Amino acid sequence: RSSWLLLAPLLTPPVPVISAPPCSLCPEGAHRFQWIRNLVPEFGISSSHVKVLSSPAEFYELLKVQIKAAKQRVVMASLYLGTGLLEQELVYCLEETLKKSLQAKGSPDLRVSILLDHTRGSRGRKNSRTMLIPLLQRFPEQVRVSLFHTPNLRGLLRLLIPERFNETIGLQHIKVYLFDDNVILSGANLSDLYFTNRQDRYVLLQDSPEIADFFTELVDAIGDVSLQLQQDDTVKMMEGMVHPYHGDKVAYCEIANRRVMEVINSARTRQELLHAKTFHSSQPGNSLLSQQGSQASGSLKPEPDTWIYPLIQMKPFGIQIDEMVTETLLTEAERDARIYLTTGYFNLTQAYMDLILGTRAEYRILLASPEVNGFFGAKGVAGAIPAAYVYIEHQFFSEVCYLQQQERVQLQEYSRAGWTFHAKGLWLYLAGSDLPCLTLIGSPNFGYRSVHRDLEAQVAIVTENKALQQQLHQEQEQLYLCSGVVSTSTFEQPNRYVKLWVKLVTPLIKNFF
Numbered sequence: 001r002s003s004w005l006l007l008a009p010l011l012t013p014p015v016p017v018i019s020a021p022p023c024s025l026c027p028e029g030a031h032r033f034q035w036i037r038n039l040v041p042e043f044g045i046s047s048s049h050v051k052v053l054s055s056p057a058e059f060y061e062l063l064k065v066q067i068k069a070a071k072q073r074v075v076m077a078s079l080y081l082g083t084g085l086l087e088q089e090l091v092y093c094l095e096e097t098l099k100k101s102l103q104a105k106g107s108p109d110l111r112v113s114i115l116l117d118h119t120r121g122s123r124g125r126k127n128s129r130t131m132l133i134p135l136l137q138r139f140p141e142q143v144r145v146s147l148f149h150t151p152n153l154r155g156l157l158r159l160l161i162p163e164r165f166n167e168t169i170g171l172q173h174i175k176v177y178l179f180d181d182n183v184i185l186s187g188a189n190l191s192d193l194y195f196t197n198r199q200d201r202y203v204l205l206q207d208s209p210e211i212a213d214f215f216t217e218l219v220d221a222i223g224d225v226s227l228q229l230q231q232d233d234t235v236k237m238m239e240g241m242v243h244p245y246h247g248d249k250v251a252y253c254e255i256a257n258r259r260v261m262e263v264i265n266s267a268r269t270r271q272e273l274l275h276a277k278t279f280h281s282s283q284p285g286n287s288l289l290s291q292q293g294s295q296a297s298g299s300l301k302p303e304p305d306t307w308i309y310p311l312i313q314m315k316p317f318g319i320q321i322d323e324m325v326t327e328t329l330l331t332e333a334e335r336d337a338r339i340y341l342t343t344g345y346f347n348l349t350q351a352y353m354d355l356i357l358g359t360r361a362e363y364r365i366l367l368a369s370p371e372v373n374g375f376f377g378a379k380g381v382a383g384a385i386p387a388a389y390v391y392i393e394h395q396f397f398s399e400v401c402y403l404q405q406q407e408r409v410q411l412q413e414y415s416r417a418g419w420t421f422h423a424k425g426l427w428l429y430l431a432g433s434d435l436p437c438l439t440l441i442g443s444p445n446f447g448y449r450s451v452h453r454d455l456e457a458q459v460a461i462v463t464e465n466k467a468l469q470q471q472l473h474q475e476q477e478q479l480y481l482c483s484g485v486v487s488t489s490t491f492e493q494p495n496r497y498v499k500l501w502v503k504l505v506t507p508l509i510k511n512f513f
Contacts, residue, residue, distance in 0.1 A: 033307070033438060033462045034307075035328075036311075036460060037309065039321050040264060040268060040309050040310055040311065040321060041214060041264070041267040041270070041309075042275070042307055042309055043208065043211050043307065043308040044275070044306070044307050045205070045211070045304055045306050045308060046301065046302045046303075046304060046306065047465035047467065048302070049205060049206045049208055050206075050461065050463075050471075051203070051204040052202075052203050052474075052475050053202035053203065054475060054478060056196055056197065056198060056199070057195065058202070059184075059186065059200070059202045060194075060195035062184065062204065063090060063184070063190075064089070064090065066177070066179035066184070067090065067094055067179065068093055068096070068097055069179065070110060070179045071109060071180055072109050072110060072111070072180050073111050073112075073113070073179070073216060074094065074097070074110070074111075074112045074113070074178070074179055075112075075114075075115075075177075075178040075215065075216050075219050076176075076177050076178070076190065077114075077116075077172070077174045077175060077215075077222075078115075078116055078174075078190045079117050079121075079172065079173055079189045080116055080120040080121045080123075080127075080128045080190070080191065081116060081128040081131050081132065081190045082128075082189075082191030083124075083126045083127065083130075084192040085192070086192040086195050086196075087131060087191065088131070091131055091132065091135065094112060094135060095138070098110060098112065098135070098139045098142055098143070101142070102139070108142060110142060111142055111144075112139070112142060112143045113143075113144045113146070113219060113220065113223060114132060114143075115146045115172060115226065116128050116145070116148070116172065117167075117171045117172040118147035118148060118172075118226070118227055118235070119149070119150075119163075119166050120171060121147055122147070123163055123164065124163075129145075129147070129229055132145050132229065133229070133231065133233055136229060136230070136231050144223065144228070145228070146222070146223035146224075146226035146227070146228060146229070147226055148171075148172035148225075148226040148227075148455065149226065149244040150169055150171065150244070150316060150453075151244045151245060151249050151252050152170050152249075152316060153166060153170065153245060154244075154246075154249065155245075157169070168513065169453065169512075170316060170453040170455075171453070171454045171455070172222065172226075172455050173444075173455055174222075174443050174455055175187055175189065175443050176218075176442075176457065178212050178215050178216060178219075180212070181209040181212045182204065182207065182208070183205045183208060183211050183212050183215055184203070184205075185202075185205070185442050185459050186200055186201060186202040186441070187200045187201055187423065187424045187425070187441075187443050188200040188201075188202065193420065194422070197419045197420065198419065198421075198422050199414070199416070199420070199422060199479070200422045201423045201424070201475070203441050210267075210271070211308055211310075213267075214267045214310060215310070217263045217266075217267070218260065218263050218312070218457070220263075221259040221260050221262070221263050222256075222259075224238060224259055225244070225252070225259060226244075227244070242255055253316060253317050253318065256314070256317045257314075257317040260312065260314060260319055264310075264312065264321075305463060305465045305468075306461065306465060306468060307461075307463075308459050308460070308461055309325075309459060309460040309462070310457060311326075311440070311458050311459065312456070312457050313444060313450065313451065313454075313457070314455045314456070315451060315453070320451070322457075322458060323351075323451050325460065326440070326444075329426075329428065329440075330352065330355040330356065330361075331359060333359060333360070333361035333428065334360065334430070335361070336360075336361075336362070336431035337360075337361040337362070337429060337430055338362045338364065339361050339362070339363050339426055340363075340364045340366070340426060340429075340476050340480070341356075341363060341364070341365050341366070341426040342366035342367070342423050342424055342425060342426070342479060343365075343366075343367055343445045343446050344373075344421050344423060344424055345373075345445050345447060345513070346365070346367035346368070346392060346393050346447075347445070347449075348396070348447060349446070349447065349448055349451050352446055353396065356409060357403060357409065362408050362409075362410075363408065363409045363410065364410050364412060364480070365409070365411050366412050366413075366414055366423070366479060366483055367393065367411065367412070367413060367414065367421075368389070368414055368420070369413040370386040370387070370389070370390055370495060370496070371415065371495075372414055372415060372416060372419055372421040373389060373420070373421070384499070384502050387497075387499065388498075388506045388510065388513070390491075390496055390498055391498045391502060391503055393411065393486070394491050394496075397411055397486060397490075410485060411485070411486035412480060412483040412484065412485055412486065413486055414482050414483045415482060415483065423479055424442075424443075424444065425439060425440045425441045425442070425458065426439065427473075434473075435466065435469035435472075435473050436472050437462060438460060438461065438462045439460070439461050439472050440458050440460055440461075441458055442458020442459055443457060443458060444456040444458055448510070448511040449511070449512070452511070453511075
């Protein structure tokens, strides 16, 4: 288990790069982002259905409330489920809700689908699998637990790399928590730290059946190409499915690509038809008739003032929509626009760094100080990871200074006693505006792993509504309030000393954490 094993991942073959088609932004307000619907489904909703949460405790309580109220479906995708008392309470809530569903008249309607990562969820003797097996045993017809295994961890590599280090090759990193027609998008995992003192971001989309259907289908698609947990703690693939690490890698990735793209394209077609129908019925002469019909059926909905675009990134399967959209947003951001970008692990891809340093918008980048890095105080080689992030941060800051961009590109470090930092995403403020009209929220960290190795999903939320814009602005301000601006003197502090071996190894392994 010596540190040379960290270099084993370098044996994996490089992923082919697929170039993104050029996009350009439309001219006015929120509508300038409608080009995104050329790539993914566009969901128009009322801003009153969007609630931004601010704390881990609020997130945890909401999860419990939503599980208890669920009638038709609970769909949860996460990296892993922890093994503490708070996580056990979540499992208990699921058990009680499933029990109530069984006791209801007729056949039980409630279905529970949980998607986790295989390597992370199998770590240790007590793990995510052992937490969920009782549910599978008691409710075999209603519960499904899928464990995604990256196709890039196979053969000799899979045999050589020990537990924990095998997670560097690729993971199921999507975090979405869905209850009937309510959807929570976040970067937080299902673990006690994320329920107590690990700061993340969370947004609730209420009464949004089309968005809930989309993410249900997405999780089902990934679940279909994942290992299925059995009642005896074994795993097996669905009948006729190519195995992720025993089967042919190209065939497996092609099937996975097809399954996920079917979900994206069919939802996009549905939403386009819905949009065309809504547009037609809103034309003069049709609006009154349409309104009367809606009122008669009791389904009159307010005009959408907020649009949700799901952005998927699964480079192992050749899907890189999130990367294309993020790069276009950074490229097209105008002079005097402001972008607040945050990541718990500051390790931007070269493409993102080049765009930040070479474009015109102002950037305020929030990252973790070493003390709030999730690896701070870890044992062994992992304990050096915060120092590696300091080194990467210092290199980027030096480049900003060399290009004399300190006014336009500013780094800020999140610091909060007794807390760690895991928030990721961005807020876009158009030139001359004091409020953001767009935010990205979900699982990606803007690093090499997010772009090339892991399965990721986030949403772009675009809104014209001032109250929702204010909510997003307050969320941003609250996070940045706990930060200090990085300067040259930051790296002269004793706790910023980086050992020579860390500097030498970081360029070799930076694509794996």
